[in-house]
Every structure is written in structure tokens, then in C-alpha cells.
Amino acid sequence: MIDHITLRVRDLPRTREFYRQALAPLGYRVAYEAVHEGTGVLGFGAEMPGVGFKIDTWFVTTEPASGPSHLCWRAGSRVEVDAFYAAALSAGGTDNGKPGVRAHYHSNYYGAFVLDPDGNNVEAVCHAPE
Template sequence: MIDHITLRVRDLAATRDFYTRALASLGYRKAYDSVHDGVGVLGFGFDAPGIGLKIDTWFVDHTEPVSGPTHLCWRAADRHQVNAFHAAAIAAGGKDNGAPGVRAHYHPNYYGAFVLDPDGNNVEAVCHAPA
């Protein structure tokens, strides 16, 4: 089970703007935004039952080499959240890499959407529940 992930990015300001907008549709919010050991660090989290704020997505500014391209996927509660994620990520400047829809080759209820972030990472929201 993965607890958190950290990516190195070229432009923390662009990353901040993109993910603040894209991840809000999945219940995430910017939860950490500071400088640590001289490097900008940004964290996004959600309210986890029994835990409180859980930061699981981290970005570090201008650390070479940059991570990627990488594929990241967040689980959505329903298909509406997948649609909202895709729309928000595109509105935030992401590039469409797969419109919301069923990907039956993964499994019959796999409903996902894909967007390229400012660093070219393929980011996705997915719902595994039936329609």
C-alpha cells in the first residue's frame, strides 16, 4: 500500500496552480507550501476518516533531475468526480490525454480520464464502481 509520493518538478508555481484546481474536484486541497532545506515543497491532502488531514501527494521544486514522465492516478468516489477532474485539469492548462470514459480493457467498470500536467506527467482520476 502506497502512503505518499513525491515528484520533482520544473516550476512549482505552475504545479501549484494546476494541482490546486485539478485535485479540488477529488476533495484535495493544498495542505503544505513552504521551503525546506532551501527547496520549495508543496503537498496536497484530503480529510481522511479517523486520521484528519492526510497529505499523500508531494512536489519538490527545481530538484534535478525532474521526475517523469510519470503516471499518477487518484481514485474518484464516482464518475462525476472523474468528469470534474478532467474538466478542471484542462481548465488549469493541462492537455487532454484521454477523455472521461470506460476503459473496458482494464475491467468493465474502469471509468477514467487522463491529462498531461505542466511537466508532461500523465495524471488520471478513476472510478471503479458501476455507473
């Protein structure tokens, strides 16, 4: 079980705006923003069942940037996957796989993929049937 992840990025304000829009449909929001010893730090969090609000997605400005990496957030519904995809494209992401069933993973795997400003492949997935 993964508790949190941190990616190194080139442009923290651009990253902030991209993920602010892309993750909003999944219930995420900017929850932490600071500079530590000259390094910008940005954290996104959401309400987690049984836990409460938790920051699990971190970005820091250091060179070289991470990546490209693959990150996937679980969505509560296929509608949330669609909303993530639309929001991520609107925020400047690049299509890397339109929303749809990926039956080669399993029959109810409904995901969408977008490249973020640093070229990371970001995804939202719903495992529930339609």
C-alpha cells in the same frame, strides 16, 4: 499500499496552480508549502476515511524533474472523474484520454487522463458502476 508520493518539478508555482484546480473536485487542497534548505516543497491532502486529513501528494523543486510518471487518484464517482478532467484542462493540462470506461482494465473502470505541466500522465478513476 502507497502512503504518499513525491515528484520533482521545474516550476512549483505552476504546479501548485495546476494541481490546486485539478484535484479540487476530488476533495484535495494545498496543505503544506515551505522552503527547506533552498528546495520548495508543496503538499496536497484530503480527508481519508478512518484516518482524517492526510497529505499524500508531494512536489519538490529539484533538477532534473521527475518523469514522465503516471499518477492516479481514486474518485468517489464518475461525476468527480469528469470534474477532475475539466478542471485539469482548465488549469492548463493537455488531454491524454477523455473520461470514459476502459473495459480492457475491467467493466466499471471509468477514468480520465491529462498531462500536467511537466508531462506527467495524471488520472482520476472510479471503479464503481454507473
